[in-house]
Amino acid sequence: MPRSRAILLLFLTGLFGLAGWLLRAPEEPGTDQPDSYASPATEQPITPIPDSLALDARKVELGRRLFHDKRLSRDDTVSCASCHDLKMAGGDGQTVAVGVQRQMGTVNSPTVLNSAFNFSQFWDGRASTLEEQAQGPVHNPIEMASNWAEVIKKLSLDAQYVRDFQAIWPDGMKAANIQSAIAEFERSLITPHSAFDRYLKGDSQALSPEARKGWDLFRNLGCIACHQGVNMGGNMYANLGVMGDFFADRGKPLEKSDLGRYNVTGREEDRHVFKVPTLRNIALTAPYFHDGSIEKLEQSVDAMARYQLGVELSEPDRAALVAFMQSLNGRLPVVVP
Ligand code: HEC
Ligand code: HEC
Known part of the structure; x- marks a missing residue:
């Protein structure tokens, strides 16, 4: 009978909704979760780096x-x-x-x-x-x-x-x-307290208007589809060259290491697939990409837009994305060698 089925469906939806609410992720990850570093799908797409991890x-x-x-x-x-x-x-x-x-x-x-x-x-x-x-x-x-x-x-x-x-x-x-x-x-080498993490935690002044525009672009263009989780990367694999042939344009012979995950799995579909790298402190770690072929942050943002998303960035949009990348520098650990 369609009506009782509809009621059952309504009931089940309510039940799942309730379960979802009960199991919902907290707004911010606590500092007390040393065993589960990856963000489950239920969390915010990007979460701040915790202040510390429980370590020996x-x-x-x-x-x-x-x-x-x-x-x-x-x-x-x-x-x-x-x-x-x-x-x-x-x-x-x-x-x-x-x-x-x-x-x-x-x-x-x-x-x-x-x-x-x-x-x-x-x-x-x-x-x-x-x-x-x-x-x-x-x-x-x-x-x-x-x-x-x-x-x-x-x-x-x-x-x-x-x-x-x-x-x-x-x-x-x-x-x-x-x-x-x-x-x-x-x-122990984690870098909390970036401007962006402070923004995520509710300090709306932590980002400059330009960096905030970059954050909007980062979501609207789709960078966040790959660079996500607490590390803004490091939680999935992706093809380098979804929308264009990075390796053909690079103009340098292909190396074995350019095959990426194919070297691990031997599966055709893993050719040129890499772990999505973290964007934390990215302004400090030039040169870029697995082959170090990209010298400047501006160029890496351009290349990502072109090869991953099929977009040519305007000058102001590139500058905004770079300003956003610069907001990802956290507090570096002080280590005596
Ligand atoms: C000669 C330079 C060199 C030395 C020495 C070296 N590494 Fe690396 N490290 C690399 C390179 C290059 C990679 C990337 C290799 C790859 O992906 O195939 C890497 C990758 C890593 C990664 C993975 C990071 C990520 O995001 O995937 C970690 C962690 C790391 N190294 C730690 C260490 C530790 C610990 C040592 C000492 C025992 C060490 N490395 C010694 C060059 C070096
Ligand atoms: C389809 C997934 C995907 C999308 C979308 C994507 N990226 Fe990437 N990103 C990657 C992968 C994979 C790499 C590693 C490339 C390599 O190793 O050569 C990377 C590398 C980078 C790097 C260099 C990291 C390093 O340590 O060398 C930066 C910066 C970057 N991406 C920023 C962006 C920005 C900004 C956007 C949006 C305009 C974006 N990415 C969109 C997957 C993606």
């Missing part, structure tokens, strides 16, 4: 020393910080990374700041956690060119390290524990 201070301190320790590389010349300089907003300012014996990589060093919020690590997302990621550079022949056995042999000569590992883990200095300490340190 001893691991953070140990990880800080490991992050800056050149003994993690074969010839003791390169540390994590060589390519992720915390005084340079967690990047290196180079087009592509330079490793041991000045060997050149093929991709740009992404920032480590706020990497805790990424749902996977690397441009192609091939590591799913920060712990797993830390394995990569140590073994990469053109980055640190070492291995855990070699690293542990060198670090074990350092009595302070041995004591500090033992104090945290009964099994002492193990590869997994080194990775755990480095990852915990990286989770």
Whole structure:
């Protein structure tokens, strides 16, 4: 009978509505949710960076020393910080990374700041956690060119390290524990209090009129379809060149690393698909894109509009988007090397 069905439908809709209301996300994420960094669909599309995460201070301190320790590389010349300089907003300012014996990589060093919020690590997302990621550079022949056995042999000569590992883990200095300490340190590298986050929290004066116009464009043009969540990126993969052929226009032969996620999954549809990078502190981390081919923020905004959205920006719109990008600089962590 159609009428009773309509009533049932009405009842169910009400029930779902109520459930949705009960399960609704809070307006702002609290600082007490260390295990769930990605924004579920029910939250605001972009949420402010929390002031701090609940971390183990001893691991953070140990990880800080490991992050800056050149003994993690074969010839003791390169540390994590060589390519992720915390005084340079967690990047290196180079087009592509330079490793041991000045060997050149093929991709740009992404920032480590706020990497805790990424749902996977690397441009192609091939590591799913920060712990797993830390394995990569140590073994990469053109980055640190070492291995855990070699690293542990060198670090074990350092009595302070041995004591500090033992104090945290009964099994002492193990590869997994080194990775755990480095990852915990990286989770301390978050940048709250950007002008934009203050605006999101209700301070309507925190953004200049131009940056506010940029924020409107960011939503209306559709940048927010990909750059979203607490990190304004880092929670999905997307094709580079949805509306145009970035690689044909680049005028440089294709590298294996340009295939992006295809290298991980082998699926045709993952060709040139990358993890959407964070836009937090983006004004401080030139050059841009996985290949470091884009020098200036203005150009990266133009390229995004053209290749991702099929839009040619007017001069004032580009300037507004750049002003908005500049409002994303947060409070940088103060770390003594
Ligand atoms: C020789 C330069 C170099 C060194 C040394 C290096 N990295 Fe990286 N790092 C890179 C590059 C380049 C990438 C991107 C590689 C890719 O995506 O294929 C990267 C990616 C990362 C990422 C992923 C960030 C993201 O948004 O996906 C993290 C985290 C990271 N490195 C941490 C570390 C740690 C920890 C160490 C030390 C154990 C380290 N790196 C050593 C150059 C370096
Ligand atoms: C379809 C998804 C998508 C849309 C829409 C999109 N982006 Fe991107 N964005 C990406 C991906 C993927 C990358 C990484 C490109 C690469 O690695 O070479 C990126 C990179 C960037 C970068 C450089 C980041 C870095 O660290 O190098 C900036 C800046 C940027 N986008 C801003 C924007 C702006 C502004 C808009 C709107 C005009 C926009 N994006 C629209 C997916 C998107």
